[in-house]
Amino acid sequence: MLKFLILFLICFSYGKTQQNSDVIGCGGFIKSETDINYKVVRIQLITKDGIPIYTTEAAPVNGYYMIPVYEHGEYILKLLPPPGWSFEPTQFELNIDGETDSCTLNYDLNFVFKGFGLAGRVLSAGSTSGGPGGVTLTLYQDNRKLNETKSKPDGTFEFFDVLPGQYTVIGSHNHWKFMTSTSHVQLSKERWEFENPIVVLGYSIQGAVVHQSSPLISIDVLLFRTSSNEDNLSLPTCANNEPLNANEISWLPPTIKAQNFVCRTRTNAKGEYIFNDTPIGLYILLPLYKTPSLEIVFIPDQKAVTVTHKDFYVQTPFETGTISFHGRAVKSTKKEKLTPLSNVQISVDGKPYCQTDSNGLFKLKNIRSTGTIKIKGELDGYIFKELIYAINLNRLIGVGDSSTLLVLSPEKVRVTGRVQCSSIRKQTIRYTDSEKKTIQRIDVEPNSEYTVYVTPGVYTFSPELSDADIRSGLHLTPEEIDVDVSHGSPIDQINFSQLKAKLNGVIHCIDDCQNDLPMLELTSRAGVTNKIDLIETSSKTNAVHFEQDNLLPGKYSVSLVNSRKNDKYCWKESQIEVDLSNSNKTIKFEQTGFKLRTHLQTSNKVVLKINQLKENSYTHSIDLLSGLNEICLPNQGLYELIPSSCMKFENEKYFYDTSKSPSIPVDLIPAEYQVFVFIQTENEDPSTSTFPVLIKNPKQNSEFTLDLQKDKSKWTGSFWAKASEQFTIFPKSDIWLFEPDHSAIAISSENCESNQVKFLARRGLFIDGSTYPPVADANVSLYTTLIDSENEQSIDVDGRSMSLFLSSWTNADGKYSFGPLSNTRPYHVTIHKLGHVFTRKSSSLYDFNAEKLASILVQIKDVDGVFLLLTSSTNSMRRRTATTDTTGEILFEDLQSGKYYLRPQLREYKFQPEDAEIELKSGEELVVKFQVQRIAFSCYGQVTSINNEPEFGLIIDAIGIDQCESVTRESAKTDINGQFRLRALQPGCRYRLQYRSNPTDSAQTEILDIEPRNKIVEIFDTDLYDIHLYTTKRPTDADINVFVQTQTQFLNQLKIKLYKISQRESPIQTVTLTNSPFCYFNQIPFDNESYILRLESPLSTSVYTYVQSEITFTANQTFLFFTFNFEPRLKNYDGETGLTGSYSAFIIALLIIALVFKYETILPFLRSFYGYSHEILLPNLVKKSSTLLSTAQVNDQNIKGTSSTSSLNTMNTKTIANPNNENLGLTNDSKRRPRVAD
Known part of the structure; x- marks a missing residue:
């Protein structure tokens, strides 16, 4: 009965409904910018390993395709276009899981038609078969760049994805020039070639000229052809195309002909020479440099090169040999114009060599081109330093007869002078360079001359007096003399002499001021300060004189030092610097006014207006700074001070009298602050003259209205408030929208700019629209750009996300209205009503044409699960898909009028017709029937x-x-x-x-x-x-069972260890036998790896003879059974055997005598002893001996045996004979059941 029930359930599980009937559609478009036949393009669904699943064609009306997928899994959606057609992409890899894949999510998998292929060729000038690689080819159509590629090494190139039409290709390269750079073609087939090739004019020849591995510049390199038969080829682009002169022709080697000369170039800063645009062929390179001032010999003297379809680089550079060159002696190298030194004796490497001429020139001949030479000059009035000159050809090349880069100039130039004074002490003259980096001194006897040698430059000579001379009033003049020896000529008459000076001065005041004048002080350069007494007069005067004589020459500072009491005057200068080094001086201090001090207790801008209170008097305005301000008033008298600012002060006016002490400033303390309100509009509006704003003080629970007055396109107003007061301001209007709609302000005493409130006013926008013909009760939704805190319902409009802002309904006339709205945000209107479609009119964004939707009823009888594809090419609906149920009917509703393509798809069935092209009218309810036939x-x-x-x-x-x-x-x-x-x-x-x-x-x-x-x-x-x-x-584990054939007393001492053959150091399992010869191991992986089973015993090999065996096997079977034979034997010793025999015979004799005479007494005792020995004594002795012997060394030996498994397969194991030549057999006993080992 149970078997029947199981069979029934299994059979019941099979049925027609066992497979999931859900069908997933994978579809998309074949897209093309040009007109193509969509039906010739096939789309195929294949498995990952290339097995076709389904093939279909694109819809002819708009290129749409759809493939039904019946089972989840990994697939490849592959395009099968006609030959020569190019698409992107060519396939999609799909993992259809019914949840997250592109097909389940109804995404379009589109293939874009790119076009055909177009090929061409790049040649070298003078060649008909070869061309260069790396040329950039750019494809144009109607002056519009389409694509770009590079030529291959053989000169060919190719463009893909090109549509039929007229094309132009232009070749370019970063330094190659072209004889023909443009070619045209009329592409009218699937693949074509440009008839005319792109021709490269030539290639570059590049090499180097070096001197000791360093670049050599400005060396002429001449280019020659090997044959004069190539005159029809174009000339390369050279730096110099001048023909050879007579001298150059005479210098040519005999192997080079002058008529084969092509052109020349010159090495650059890297020592490189370049010949551009060189046609292919054989050439000779010749370096040449010979001038009256420098001659160079090069190694090698020429090179032969072959130019093919690429640039040629000469690997081995030209190197230099011997040279001859000029030198020159000048007074100084620090001047732009070098002044020559004649009659300078020149020594080379310590030996006299030559003398400079009137131009300072000398010539060194037959000098090696590498290394250094030592050059020195000698001339009266100059000191020359020996010059170690490293020969640098780059500095010598290009130098003419009258100039040279080997320049000798004196290291030092002579300067002389005299010191004239009455002192008997030596005087010190100090001289420093212009940068005062070095200071040098020389001691000079009074009334005598001195001489020093200095390096060319600008120096300052000055006397340096001792303390004794300064105390005695000695001063030498001038204090310093600037000496310029940068031109390199000796200078004499740098003289110093003794001097004294006198200072006169006057103080001019506006009125009589001799009783209030500040103190006058004279400070020397050494920091010594002395008071200067004023010359007093008995009458009132505004001019006070002073005088100071017997002053040492030098620089002084004269200052008016004010005290707090008399600091009331303004001076043109309060300190005057005077130089008494060379003559007596007269100075003048001039009063310009009277000081006014104000103290401003704010950081805001304040303008102070100053009016003198008398007719035709002084009026002035000044910007005050925060804190203490000092103002100079030009006249004596009473002044009126009026502050002007964004603040009100404690007093509207302040007064100041110049006769009062200036130490007490005028304090300006603000009391209230002006608050400005602005409303700005984008355009002038003549209809609105004022804007009322409501101003609330929440703390005082008060409010008032401020009328802003119009000023062009803005309205302004203000009110006064105390510091820290808080207000909220609300602009009001029925037709204007404000940003922000209100503003809060806390009055600041620190910055008037922050006491401003600004609003932007925009006229409200009204959106009105309608439907034609009128449709009532249609839902109208107004969308705008996303704004925080607004609802999250959004749509995508032209790539922008817009959220739902307002909703409304059309009235009976099909009209709707929104407003007022902000005109700073974009808006988008959509209309929806069931059974209708609305399209926006081209003449208005907010008016719509209304159309009642149509429907198509598809009827397919006798089969369900038919996959239907409906697509259109004349309206916004791209496609719809559906699957028929048991009724065999599918209704496509809410369709706009237009052309439709309908196609049924179901594997194993053929439909008649295969598809249907439908012209659907507005509001039409169409029925389409398909006949079906089972074919698979x-x-x-x-x-x-x-x-x-x-x-x-x-x-x-x-x-x-x-x-x-x-x-x-x-x-x-x-x-x-x-x-x-x-x-x-x-x-x-x-x-x-x-x-x-x-x-x-x-x-x-x-x-x-x-x-x-x-x-x-x-x-x-x-x-x-x-x-x-x-x-x-596949099996995953293997069972291992082991049987050990041995005596019972040895079982509990034996261990069997399991090793992996690759890890012999440590066992993976160890089993200890107890009282049973059977054991088994935990399962091991079925991994085809090699393992070892090893039997180990603690018995001492000095007492027993036995073998410790091991078995090697492979884990490639599910059950493995092995048998070990373990047969230890006691060892025999000859000496001990004889001794034991003697004792035994003696004991036996005694026992026989005792038995004869004491038979009845001894016999019961012997019976008892025999039982004790057999049952107790002997087993204990054996056990103790085994325990003692377990500490002895155990010898590992291998034993050869056989093993068998439950499947009776035989495996080979290694056997080693025991010392007694007895083989240990491994038995096969599959009937024995293993016991679980501890």
């Missing part, structure tokens, strides 16, 4: 394990055999219940069912195959059911 059938089955557990995700293939070998292979994947459906099997065909592993599914790695293997099914005119397949799986 399905095979339903299930895959389970041997114990009937369903297998999920397995791929089962149906492969045609016999006469149906050419039939397309069909595949299916098992669902969660292990069930599968193989579709589109052709009637009259036989198929072989086989399992195909899925490498991406790790769970399938355990599955070997299915049973029965290669099951054959035959398809007739109906579906096939109840195919049951079973999986066979």
Whole structure:
């Protein structure tokens, strides 16, 4: 009964509804900017390993395609275009899971048509078969750049994705020039070539001229052809095209002909020479440098080069040999114009060599081109330093007869002078350079001359007096003399003499001021300060004189020092610098006014207006700074002070009298602050003259209205408030919108600019619209750009996200209105009503044409699950898909009028007609019928394990055999219940069912195959059911059982260890035997690895003779059984045997005598002793001896044996004979049951 129930459940699980009937559509468009035939483009769905699943064509009306997918899995959606057609992309990789993939999410998978191919060629001038690589080719159409590529090494190039039309290709390169850079073509087929090639004029020849591996500049390199028969070729681009002169022709080697000369160039700062645009051919390079001032010999003297279709770089540079060159002696090198030194004796390496001429020139001949020479000059009035000159050809090349880069100049130049004074002490003359980096001194006897040598430059000579001379009043004049010897000529008469000075001065006041004048002080350069007494007069005067004589020459500072009491005057200068080094001086201090001090207690801008209170008197305005301000008033008298600011002060006016003490400043303390309100509009509005604003004081619970007055496009007003008061200001209007709609302000005493409130006013926007013909009760939604705090309902409009702002309904006339609205934000209006479609009029953004929607009813009888694709090319609806149910009908509603394409799709069925092109009118309700015919059938089955557990995700293939070998292979994947459906099997065909592993599914790695293997099914005119397949799986573990053949007393001392052959150091398992010879190990992986079983015993090899055996095996079977033989034997010793025999004979003799005479007494005792020895004594002795012997060394030996498994397979093991030549046999006993080892 139970078996019958299980069989019934298994059979019941098979049925037509076992597979998921949900169909997923993968679709998109074939897109093209040019007109193409969409129907010739096929789209195919294949598996990851290339097995076709479904092939379809694009809709002819708009290129849309749709492929039904019946099973989840990984696929490739592949495009199959006609030959020569180019698309991007060419395929999509899909992982259809029914949730997150592009097909389930209804995304379009589009293929974009790119075009055809276009080829051409780049040649070198003078060549007909070859060309260069790396040329940039740019494709144009109507002066519009389309694409860019580079030529291949053989000169060919190719463009892809080109549509038919007229094209131009232009060649370019970063330094190559072209003889022909443009070519044209009329592309009218799938692939074509440019008839005229792009021609490169030539290539560059590049090399270097060096001196000791350093670049050599300005060297002429001449280019010659090897033959004069190539005059038809163009000339390279050279730095110099001048022909050879007579001298150059005479210098040519005999192997080079002057008529083969092409052009010349000159090496640059890197020592490189370059010939650009050189046609292909054979050439000779010749370096040349010979002038009257410098001659250079080069190694090698010439080079031969061959130019092909690329630039040529000369690897080996030209190097220099010997040279001859000029030098020159000048007074100084610090001047732009060098003054020559004649008659300078020149020494080279310590030996007199030559003398400079009137131009300071000398010539060095036959000098090696490398290394250094020592050069020195001698001339009266000058000191020359020996020059170690490193020969640098780059400094010598290009120098003419009258100039040179080897320049000798004196290191030092002579300067003389005299000191004239009455002192008897030596005087010190100090001289420093212009930068005062070095200070030098020389002691000079009074009234005598001195001489020093200095390096060319500008110096300052000055006397340096001792303390004794300063105290005695001695001063030498001038204090310093600037001496310029940078021109390099000796200078004399730098003289110093003794001097004294006198100072006179006057103080001019506006009025009589001799009683209030500040103190006058004289400060020397050394920091010594003395008071200067004023010359007093008995009458009033505004001029006070002073005088100071007997002053040492030098620089002084004369200052008016004010005290707090008399600091009331303004002076043109309060301190005057005076120089008494060379003469007596007269100075003058001039009063300019009277001081006014104010103290401003704010950082805001304040303008102080100053009025003198008398007719035709002084009036002035000044900006005050925060804190103390000093103002100079030009006249004596009473002044009126009026502050003007964004603040009100404690007094409106202040008064100041110049006769009062200036130490008391006028304090300006603000009391209230002016608050400004502005409203700005974008344009002038003559209709609004004032703007009322409501001003609230929340703390005082008061409010008032301020009328702003119009000023062009803005309205302004202000009010006064105290510091820290807080107000909220609200502008009001029925037709204006304000940003912000209100503003709060706290009155600041620190900055008037912050006491401003500004609003931006914009006229409210009104949006009015309607539908034609009128449609009442249509929902109208107004969207605008996303703003924080607004609702999250949004749509995408021209790439911008816009959120729902307002909603309304059309009235009976189909009209609606929104407003007033802010005109600073974009708006978008949409209209919806069930059964209608609205399209925006081109003449208005807010008026819509209304159309009642149509419908198409599709009827397909006798079959359900038909996948339907509806697409249109004349309206905004791209496509719709649906699947028929058991009714066989699908209704496509809410369709606009236009052209539609309808196509049914279902594997195993053929439809008549195959598709339908429909012209749908507004509001029409159309019925379309399709006839269906079954042309293929399905095979339903299930895959389970041997114990009937369903297998999920397995791929089962149906492969045609016999006469149906050419039939397309069909595949299916098992669902969660292990069930599968193989579709589109052709009637009259036989198929072989086989399992195909899925490498991406790790769970399938355990599955070997299915049973029965290669099951054959035959398809007739109906579906096939109840195919049951079973999986066979790879084993994962191996069991190990061991039997040990030995005596019972040795069992509990034996251990068996399991090692991996790659890890012999440590066992992975160890089993200790107890009282049973059977044991088994924990399961090991079925991994085909090699392992070792080793039997170990603690018995001492000095007492016993035995072998410790081991077995090597491979874990490639599920059950492994092994047998060990362990037979230890006691060792025999000859000496001990004889001794033991003597004692034994003696004891036996005594026992026989005792038995004869005391038979009745001894016999019971012997019986008792025999029982004790046999049952107790001997076992204990054996056990103790084994324990003592366990500490001894155990010898490891291998034993050869045999093992057998439960499957009776034989494996080879290693056997080693024991010392007694007895083989240890490993038995095969599969009937014995192993016992679990501890």
